[in-house]
Amino acid sequence: MTTLTKYNATAARSTLAAASTSLAEHLRYGPLETLDELRRCAKKLAITIEADEREYLAELVELVRLAHTAMAEFHEFTRELTTLVGELAAFGVEDAGRSTK
Numbered sequence: 749m750t751t752l753t754k755y756n757a758t759a760a761r762s763t764l765a766a767a768s769t770s771l772a773e774h775l776r777y778g779p780l781e782t783l784d785e786l787r788r789c790a791k792k793l794a795i796t797i798e799a800d801e802r803e804y805l806a807e808l809v810e811l812v813r814l815a816h817t818a819m820a821e822f823h824e825f826t827r828e829l830t831t832l833v834g835e836l837a838a839f840g841v842e843d844a845g846r847s848t849k
Contacts, residue, residue: 764839767832774828779821786814 793807 764832764836767835771825771828771832775825779818779825782814782818782821786811786818789814 789807789811793804793811796804796807
């Protein structure tokens with residue numbers, strides 16, 4: 749393996765590691781946070797079930813909104829994760845191919 753190839757492999761690993769960290773942060777501050785908010789809203793809904801019907805309906809609407817948001821955020825995260833796994837797999841195949849030559 750040449751110095752340039754070693755540099756490229758190191759740079760690629762560093763880039764993929766940074767992408768993995770960014771993806772983990774995205775999961776934490778995106779869909780997981782929204783799902784936690786959804787859980788809190790559902791809990792509040794259970795408390796307000798005996799309260800005013802309008803308030804109950806407003807809470808249901810918010811629950812639906814949060815559910816849609818969480819789903820969209822999780823789908824975005826899944827697409828990013830799929831891309832990262834594809835890049836890791838491609839890097840692994842390239843790296844393995846170079847080491848056998």
